[in-house]
Every structure is written in C-alpha cells, then in structure tokens.
Amino acid sequence: MPQLYDCVIVGAGPAGGSAAYHLAKRGRSVLVLEKDPLPRYKPCGGGVSPMVAAWFDFDFGPAISLKIRQIRYTWRGGDPVVVDLDLKEPVWMVRRDVFDHYLIQQAQKQGAALQAECPVSGLEWQSDRWQVMTTAGPVWGRYVIGADGAKGSMAKWLGFQERRRRLAAALEAEVPLSQPQTAAAHFDFGAVSNGYIWNFPKADGYSIGAGTFRGGEKQNLREIAAQYAQSFGVDLKSVKPFGHPICLWDEDQPLH
Numbered sequence: 403m404p405q406l407y408d409c410v411i412v413g414a415g416p417a418g419g420s421a422a423y424h425l426a427k428r429g430r431s432v433l434v435l436e437k438d439p440l441p442r443y444k445p446c447g448g449g450v451s452p453m454v455a456a457w458f459d460f461d462f463g464p465a466i467s468l469k470i471r472q473i474r475y476t477w478r479g480g481d482p483v484v485v486d487l488d489l490k491e492p493v494w495m496v497r498r499d500v501f502d503h504y505l506i507q508q509a510q511k512q513g514a515a516l517q518a519e520c521p522v523s524g525l526e527w528q529s530d531r532w533q534v535m536t537t538a539g540p541v542w543g544r545y546v547i548g549a550d551g552a553k554g555s556m557a558k559w560l561g562f563q564e565r566r567r568r569l570a571a572a573l574e575a576e577v578p579l580s581q582p583q584t585a586a587a588h589f590d591f592g593a594v595s596n597g598y599i600w601n602f603p604k605a606d607g608y609s610i611g612a613g614t615f616r617g618g619e620k621q622n623l624r625e626i627a628a629q630y631a632q633s634f635g636v637d638l639k640s641v642k643p644f645g646h647p648i649c650l651w652d653e654d655q656p657l658h
C-alpha cells in the first residue's frame with residue numbers, strides 16, 4: 403500500500419518549511435515536495451523581521467548572516483538620513499538559500515520527509531485524499547498545502563478563482579565580497595519611479611536590488627541598480643541579476 407501522508411506540502415520556501423515544521427512537531431506525517439535541488443537560490447533582499455522567532459522554538463542563529471540596527475535612506479544617492487532602529491532585536495539579514503534550507507532541516511528533524519528535485523505537475527481529489535502528481539510518480543495526502551510561491555501553479559490547479567493582484571517587478575543580485583560589511587541597510591528613492599533601490603548587507607557581501615510597486619515596470623531596473631551599486635564600489639554588470647514577481651495585496655476579495 404502506498405503511504406498516505408497527513409499532509410503533502412508543495413514548495414520548500416519559508417511557507418512550506420514553516421508548515422512542515424509545525425505539522426511534524428505535532429506528530430503529523432508530512433511530505434515536502436520541492437522542484438529544485440536544495441539549498442536553492444531565491445531572489446530576495448533577505449531582510450527578515452526578528453518577530454518570526456516568536457513562532458518557533460529553535461535558534462535561527464546559524465541561518466542569520468548579519469544583524470543590523472541602522473537604516474540609511476538616500477535620495478538619488480545623496481542627502482543621506484541615517485536612522486538608528488530602537489528595537490529589542492536587530493533586523494536579520496539572511497541568505498535565502500541558507501535560511502530556507504535551515505528551516506526545512508528543522509522540519510526534517512521533527513520527522514518531515516523531503517523530496518527535492520521533484521516538480522509537482524498537478525493534483526486531483528480522490529473522494530478522501532489528494533493525489534499529487536510528481537515527476538517521480540504520484541503521492542497521496544489527506545491534506546495538501548500549496549506553498550509554491552508567487553510563480554507557482556497550485557492556486558490555479560486547486561480551482562481558486564483568478565485573483566485581482568498587483569504585481570511588483572523586482573530584480574536582485576548577490577555580490578560576494580571578502581571584507582565584512584557595515585551593519586546598515588540602505589534604501590534609495592528617486593531613481594526608480596514608484597519604487598526604490600535597496601542594498602542589504604550580508605556578512606560576506608551585498609544583496610542589491612530594485613523594485614517598482616505601483617506601475618512603472620518598463621523602467622530599466624538593471625541599469626538603475628547598476629548605477630547605484632557603483633557608489634558601493636560594486637560593478638553589478640559583472641554579476642547575474644535575477645528578476646522575480648512579487649504579489650501585492652490589492653483589496654479584500656473572496657478567495658474561493
């Protein structure tokens with residue numbers, strides 16, 4: 403008899419990892435399916451609110467690259483305003499490949515099973531269970547969680563109506579540097595219309611990106627970010643930038 407999991411989770415990002423951790427910890431049988439090999443890169447500034455710690459009972463220390471207590475705002479590279487964050491816990495800067503993998507590993511320690519390099523291609527409700535189709539054959543779960551991110555197809559396959567959504571365009575590049583970074587996160591306004599440029603430091607480099615959030619997708623974000631990066635002595639043209647959509651809230655609406 404093939405195994406019937408309590409829950410099959412599609413996607414091993416922070417959503418899938420968190421769901422897997424909490425379900426496995428409560429004794430549920432869980433299978434996480436991830437299309438990419440792990441650890442996997444995800445375009446992201448990697449700024450994480452330390453408030454997430456309240457939802458877990460393990461130490462995130464090994465997954466945090468740097469902690470910051472300062473934000474530096476600029477207008478077109480000039481007029482800097484430096485703000486000290488009056489927080490009990492500083493803001494975490496993480497590399498998403500490390501952070502997401504660490505979270506999944508904690509779920510595995512609680513008993514969750516993981517199958518990486520295993521893209522899901524569809525699913526079907528079979529009277530009392532979900533059959534989830536993968537490249538390695540079907541798997542079955544009493545429940546299924548679609549945690550496949552902004553580019554995933556699960557919502558469509560599950561029959562959720564097409565949501566009104568606002569898409570932000572963003573581009574991100576990770577720059578490796580050998581010297582330790584200063585502990586401030588940088589935001590620059592003015593160069594990107596309806597958006598901003600960021601430079602989030604890591605212990606061993608920068609994550610520089612630009613996003614536009616209320617229209618303006620036709621701007622050359624790559625060019626704008628490259629120009630900004632020069633002020634940090636970084637030649638962004640020599641590193642590969644990645645584009646990725648961000649789904650933004652666009653008023654309350656029925657999901658189902």
Ligand SMILES: Cc1cc2nc3c(=O)[nH]c(=O)nc-3n(C[C@H](O)[C@H](O)[C@H](O)COP(=O)(O)OP(=O)(O)OC[C@H]3O[C@@H](n4cnc5c(N)ncnc54)[C@H](O)[C@@H]3O)c2cc1C
Nearest residue numbers: 413415416417436437446447448449521522550551572646
């Ligand atoms: C450029 C950029 C910068 C950002 N910066 C920040 C930031 O600084 N701080 C912050 O908090 N948020 C940031 N975000 C947002 C953040 O990245 C997302 O909110 C977060 O990744 C969502 O997590 P998730 O687990 O829902 O999805 P994801 O992290 O996208 O994970 C989904 C997973 O599902 C897998 N998957 C997809 N389809 C399938 C399939 N068919 N079968 C199996 N697996 C599949 C994918 O490979 C992926 O691993 C940024 C986003 C972008 C694009």
